[in-house]
Amino acid sequence: MNKRTLRLLALVAVATLVASSASAFVLLSPARTWDCSPNVIVDDRGESSITDADGGVAATVAALTSNQAWNGAVSGTLLTAEAGSMANYTLGDGIPMLNFQDPINACKGSCLAATFTGFYQERNDGSFQIFDADIVTNGRYDWTTQSEPDGCSGEFYMEGVQVHEVGHLLGLGHSGVSGATMFPSVSSCNNGPASTAGDDNAGIQALYGNSAPSCSGNPGGDPGGGCDLGQSGDSCTDNGDCCSGNCKGKPGSKTCK
Numbered sequence: 216m217n218k219r220t221l222r223l224l225a226l227v228a229v230a231t232l233v234a235s236s237a238s239a240f241v242l243l244s245p246a247r248t249w250d251c252s253p254n255v256i257v258d259d260r261g262e263s264s265i266t267d268a269d270g271g272v273a274a275t276v277a278a279l280t281s282n283q284a285w286n287g288a289v290s291g292t293l294l295t296a297e298a299g300s301m302a303n304y305t306l307g308d309g310i311p312m313l314n315f316q317d318p319i320n321a322c323k324g325s326c327l328a329a330t331f332t333g334f335y336q337e338r339n340d341g342s343f344q345i346f347d348a349d350i351v352t353n354g355r356y357d358w359t360t361q362s363e364p365d366g367c368s369g370e371f372y373m374e375g376v377q378v379h380e381v382g383h384l385l386g387l388g389h390s391g392v393s394g395a396t397m398f399p400s401v402s403s404c405n406n407g408p409a410s411t412a413g414d415d416n417a418g419i420q421a422l423y424g425n426s427a428p429s430c431s432g433n434p435g436g437d438p439g440g441g442c443d444l445g446q447s448g449d450s451c452t453d454n455g456d457c458c459s460g461n462c463k464g465k466p467g468s469k470t471c472k
C-alpha cells in the first residue's frame with residue numbers, strides 16, 4: 216500500500232479537523248466562498264511523467280469541470296477550468312492557477328499537491344470572500360491519468376488529486392469520511408477522489424447553498440459580473456482590494472489596474 220498524504224498546505228492554521236456528529240466535512244476556517252465561480256487555469260505544459268497526449272492537461276481540465284466532481288454538487292456551474300500558461304504564476308494575484316510543478320518548493324515529503332488557501336478578505340457583512348487560491352504539484356512522484364495508454368502502476372491519478380485540491384480552492388478542509396474526495400490521503404492507482412461523495416457535496420452546499428454563484432470568471436476577468444472590489448482606476452492599498460487582483464502604484468496613490 217503506497218499511501219501518501221494529500222496535504223493541505225495552508226497559510227492559515229488548519230488544526231481543527233474535527234468531524235461533527237451530523238456530517239464529517241470540514242470547512243476552512245474562517246468559512247469563505249468565491250463571489251463568482253472561479254476559472255482555474257491548468258498548466259498547459261502538462262506533467263512530465265504523464266504519457267497521455269498532452270501530459271494530463273485535458274484529463275485534468277475534464278476532471279475538474281465534470282459533473283462527477285464539484286459541478287455536480289450544486290445547480291449551475293461552480294467552477295470552470297482551461298489550459299493556460301504558468302508564466303505569470305503568482306500567489307494571491309486573483310488568478311487561480313493549477314501548476315503541475317512546484318516553483319516555490321512548498322510540497323515536500325508525502326505531499327502530493329498543495330493549495331494555498333490564505334487569500335481571502337472580509338466582506339462588509341462579516342463573511343469572507345476568497346479572491347485567489349493556487350495549487351502546486353509534487354513532481355517527485357509518478358503521475359498518471361485515465362487517458363494514459365499503459366494503465367496505472369504505482370502512480371497517482373492526477374485527476375483525483377486535483378479534484379481534491381480544488382475542493383480546498385473552493386473552501387473545503389479535510390473530511391474524516393473514508394472515500395470522500397476531501398479525505399486527506401489517497402493510495403496509488405486510486406482515482407476515487409475524482410468523483411465527489413455525498414459528504415463532499417454537503418460541504419459545498421454548506422458554503423454555497425444549492426446554486427453556484429450567479430456570476431462567473433475570476434475577479435479580474437469579468438468586471439461587470441458581480442465583483443464588489445475595486446474596478447480599474449479605483450484607489451487601493453493591496454491586490455486584494457481590486458477585482459483584477461492587481462493594485463499598482465506608489466504607496467498612498469495606488470490604483471487598481
Ligand SMILES: [Zn+2]
Pocket residue numbers: 221222223379380383389399
Ligand atoms: Zn488536502
